[in-house]
């Protein structure tokens with residue numbers, strides 16, 4: 001029998017992805033303001049328990065603001081990409097990247113979110129990074145907001161619940177489009193826009209103990225609305241300022257299967273999936289879906305959304321849909337007595353047919369194909385996989401890192417993409433591997449949860465030389481890109 005061929009369209013955008021708060025470090029350098037992420041301490045609470053990682057109170061803020069240099073706040077140091085980006089981009093170019101997904105730290109461009117003038121040193125940093133990418137013909141894919149609101153939004157405002165944050169954010173977006181539009185054509189507004197529901201702190205600068213006058217859910221849904229208005233305004237503005245631009249939304253593509261074929265498990269699953277899509281639906285269709293309006297009504301939430309906002313949502317719909325995809329799990333109407341599995345800031349019923357990563361995430365390449373088809377059928381917009389990858393513990397031996405597990409994960413997901421394109425007719429623009437260089441984990445803040453093709457010598461406590469080492473997967477991905485996805489052996 002002939003071996004199956006995996007092919008990709010000409011010009012397919014292969015690359016890697018990072019986020020400023022997880023890699024840059026240099027948290028208080030050159031006028032950068034302090035962010036929520038800079039205030040999240042390292043916590044030894046077990047790999048699976050993301051809820052404890054995100055539990056955060058006013059007392060934690062005070063501690064962070066007064067912490068000395070010995071305190072362990074991993075995002076403050078990241079992998080020091082701020083000072084290493086030239087060397088790192090050179091290695092991305094060696095792998096053959098066509099695209100590099102990065103985010104701009106709002107707090108570098110505006111030290112305080114309510115400042116009137118931007119910080120020129122912050123602008124110069126990104127301008128230089130864009131020039132460096134251009135040198136190697138790597139197209140930037142820029143996320144405006146990847147989980148790093150200013151801490152000032154918590155202390156002096158009420159996070160994204162405060163309506164004035166919309167204007168502060170659009171002021172930041174405008175500076176980015178005006179100053180960086182000549183370098184970047186692909187833009188995303190908010191990373192994992194649905195994440196406000198799961199971790200309102202890092203997405204929305206919302207700290208529960210600051211909302212004693214209302215149910216916290218009311219604050220979350222209002223903050224979400226405000227963020228969507230800001231997103232739509234940014235999309236419209238980007239189209240006006242950068243005429244060639246393509247602006248996308250970004251969702252966490254969590255994929256659940258019904259645990260059994262019982263109709264009630266199917267119903268539970270359908271509800272869960274709608275929960276994942278509800279905000280992306282607004283960004284694509286420009287209006288609140290009926291099921292979300294019903295949910296808001298049922299919960300008795302009072303969301304302020306004047307007519308002018310609804311008009312803005314209509315005018316600021318996106319050009320493409322991007323998403324993160326790592327794992328799948330199952331849904332059941334009744335979960336008592338069932339084994340549960342952790343995932344990307346969610347817990348689901350464990351799927352007995354899937355293997356798990358060291359962090360318990362159930363890896364599932366077929367789920368990627370299913371997700372691509374589902375998203376394409378739902379939205380009829382080009383798709384972009386902007387995060388996919390395997391977090392694992394790597395070992396350096398004789399200056400080398402052998403990571404066959406990562407190669408295997410990559411290979412199977414590349415095959416799934418090819419099938420979705422060639423057999424299912426999905427329009428997929430590109431693929432950026434998450435954490436293409438090791439960086440600090442979002443949910444656990446560990447360095448030891450490594451995704452990269454490039455190893456960075458720093459541990460969970462900040463010890464190490466920050467030296468970069470190419471892993472075996474570095475050479476494998478290079479080969480995949482060189483052959484445009486054909487050579488997978």
Ligand code: BG6
Nearest residue numbers: 191192324344391441442443444
């Ligand atoms: C995505 C986030 O949800 O998952 C990233 O956009 C994050 O910021 C990635 O790093 C992987 O999750 P984790 O918790 O393993 O870092």
